[in-house]
Ligand SMILES: Nc1ncnc2c1ncn2[C@@H]1O[C@H](COP(=O)(O)OP(=O)(O)OP(=O)(O)O)[C@@H](O)[C@H]1O
């Protein structure tokens with residue numbers, strides 16, 4: 001066997017390109033690392049006693065290199081064609097082998113059939129994994145090849161599958177941290193499976209883990225700006241939101257921006273879900289479970305409610321009103337309301353005008369409406385009013401009526417007190 005040289009150094013940020021699937025970039029990488037295995041080399045696993053013939057290189061990433069290989073000899077477990085991943089580093093290999101066992105048999109996780117070290121002639125060790133081979137390659141390469149977005153129903157179903165694996169990790173306090181379109185694989189019948197558990201981390205509490213290695217293609221922007229010190233389950237959710245947006249768009253070469261969500265070719269409900277995944281960090285779904293719930297439940301309805309007075313209400317406006325906003329705000333204050341610029345946990349009344357055509361994620365999902373829905377999910381009570389209802393409560397006559405009602409109530413209270421004093 002030829003001696004080999006381990007990859008020089010794992011960079012802090014991995015390359016954002018589909019480098020590993022494109023010959024030019026592969027050559028550039030290889031100039032640095034060299035081939036770790038050479039077709040038609042045969043390697044043997046002391047673990048399963050199987051042999052694998054290396055057929056061709058599939059690509060190279062932060063972990064090492066991946067090769068297409070044929071299993072030699074007989075096995076009832078290992079298929080004839082496998083992907084051999086090989087690395088000079090033990091840490092990622094250990095994790096991938098461990099998660100292979102943990103997720104063994106999960107229909108949405110790339111299977112790990114074999115894990116073994118290979119001694120090089122010069123005393124160095126190569127760490128190998130025999131993985132389930134995804135015929136259609138990774139999602140980025142697949143979308144690049146086909147150039148078409150997936151129908152929404154397929155995208156939802158497949159992402160729900162990936163979320164099953166992620167949910168299992170999250171329940172065990174583990175964070176994947178590398179849900180890039182290069183680590184999601186397209187298998188038979190366009191089934192998506194999650195692969196590459198090389199940088200999964202355990203968190204000792206829900207505070208998250210320090211973010212080290214990450215791929216800038218789908219790393220949340222807060223991390224690229226250096227603002228969020230710890231990776232949390234909601235950051236995995238961000239990455240799944242990116243995958244969802246990329247799938248319906250049919251392009252995984254660049255990250256989905258929040259400004260393009262309203263133009264994605266899908267329902268408003270899905271746009272809203274993508275927005276909640278990749279928008280402001282503190283408003284994201286907090287775990288795979290929350291995202292699964294959002295995908296499987298119909299969109300929240302925004303029905304208008306009933307209110308008798310604005311007195312003491314904490315009120316915010318959204319949408320296009322017939323009268324000017326400052327005028328409406330003055331009327332609300334006159335009627336005894338406290339006006340908020342945007343909804344917060346203290347807001348209990350929201351006046352909704354006509355939808356703005358440029359709303360972030362569709363007709364029922366401007367930023368403020370999405371926040372109302374989120375707050376309601378957390379248990380806050382918020383009454384929604386339309387503009388007519390608002391003016392009925394805030395018009396001058398209504399204010400006069402409220403004032404005289406308040407005065408008569410006060411008068412009544414004084415009379416009762418006087419009566420009590422005289423008896
Ligand atoms: N099980 C698999 N089936 C088919 N192709 C695979 C499989 N595993 C990896 N590949 C391909 O091999 C190449 C290298 O994969 P690898 O996971 O090492 O790197 P990467 O995903 O590009 O980068 P990263 O280190 O960020 O995960 C990729 O192009 C990937 O699509």
Ligand SMILES: [Mg+2]
Pocket residue numbers: 061182183196
């Ligand atoms: Mg990978």
